[in-house]
Amino acid sequence: MSASGQIPPAGPLQPADPDEARVVPIRREEIAMALAPRSRIAEQFRALRNSIQALNPDGAPRSIVMASAVRGEGKSVATINLALALAEVPGTHVLMIDADLHAPALEDYLGLPHRAGLSELLGGRVGMDRAIRTTSVPNVSLLAAGELPVNSTELIGSDRMRTLIGACKQRYSYILIDTPEALTISDAALLGSVSDGVLMVVRLGSTPRHVVEQTYNMLENMGGNVLGTCLTGGSVVEGKSKYAGR
Numbered sequence: 001m002s003a004s005g006q007i008p009p010a011g012p013l014q015p016a017d018p019d020e021a022r023v024v025p026i027r028r029e030e031i032a033m034a035l036a037p038r039s040r041i042a043e044q045f046r047a048l049r050n051s052i053q054a055l056n057p058d059g060a061p062r063s064i065v066m067a068s069a070v071r072g073e074g075k076s077v078a079t080i081n082l083a084l085a086l087a088e089v090p091g092t093h094v095l096m097i098d099a100d101l102h103a104p105a106l107e108d109y110l111g112l113p114h115r116a117g118l119s120e121l122l123g124g125r126v127g128m129d130r131a132i133r134t135t136s137v138p139n140v141s142l143l144a145a146g147e148l149p150v151n152s153t154e155l156i157g158s159d160r161m162r163t164l165i166g167a168c169k170q171r172y173s174y175i176l177i178d179t180p181e182a183l184t185i186s187d188a189a190l191l192g193s194v195s196d197g198v199l200m201v202v203r204l205g206s207t208p209r210h211v212v213e214q215t216y217n218m219l220e221n222m223g224g225n226v227l228g229t230c231l232t233g234g235s236v237v238e239g240k241s242k243y244a245g246r
């Protein structure tokens with residue numbers, strides 16, 4: 001089922017119309033930056049944005065992987081909320097990439113139909129202009145997952161993925177990359193090794209501390225630069241600088 005509740009047509013996903021999503025408002029209440037921009041959660045995402053900006057004083061384009069140890073810690077929701085928070089800064093253009101080729105979710109959270117995306121782009125079947133869509137939020141664009149491949153890790157770990165991130169940095173100020181759970185699927189660690197930073201999304205009171213630490217160490221050992229954590233859980237979302245409290 002697509003997000004709109006329609007049964008998608010059989011066959012390959014259609015290429016994206018770059019502007020089709022511009023008129024689709026975000027309706028999911030988890031996206032506090034859109035639905036409750038004055039809420040505490042929204043303010044906490046702005047604080048997280050400020051921490052990220054403070055780590056990047058020269059304002060160079062940055063790619064950031066959103067990772068978590070296990071499923072369901074809030075990566076996809078945090079990816080969208082952080083994208084919206086970053087885009088509030090004048091002149092900041094944000095691209096969200098749904099690189100969770102196991103359980104992609106960004107189109108559904110945004111209420112968009114499923115279109116060709118990352119897997120078709122990496123496979124050379126569409127170009128960037130037919131894979132990336134603008135959204136209803138100014139300066140926030142989306143590269144959805146596309147068709148789920150059997151060989152996600154091969155695609156994610158390919159030179160083409162590294163080249164794509166580089167190409168996106170020519171066009172966008174921040175690239176936020178949503179990923180599958182890092183402990184059992186190596187895609188997040190592979191992406192971390194070719195990105196500027198990794199944010200660990202941790203659901204408070206849910207994931208045992210040693211599991212978070214194990215994931216942190218694994219991401220760093222694979223070459224990732226873990227910037228800090230984005231704590232989620234109930235109504236709490238909190239950013240922490242790399243050096244605070246460690």
Ligand SMILES: Nc1ncnc2c1ncn2[C@@H]1O[C@H](COP(=O)(O)OP(=O)(O)OP(=O)(O)O)[C@@H](O)[C@H]1O
Binds near residue numbers: 070077078180237
């Ligand atoms: N800030 C939030 N407020 C309310 N609910 C939230 C929030 N963040 C996440 N959730 C809920 O937690 C669940 C998991 O969130 P999300 O899909 O973002 O996690 P995920 O880490 O991307 O999961 P997966 O590993 O399956 O991709 C969803 O039901 C979502 O609605």
Ligand SMILES: [Mg+2]
Binds near residue numbers: 075076077104105179
């Ligand atoms: Mg997700």
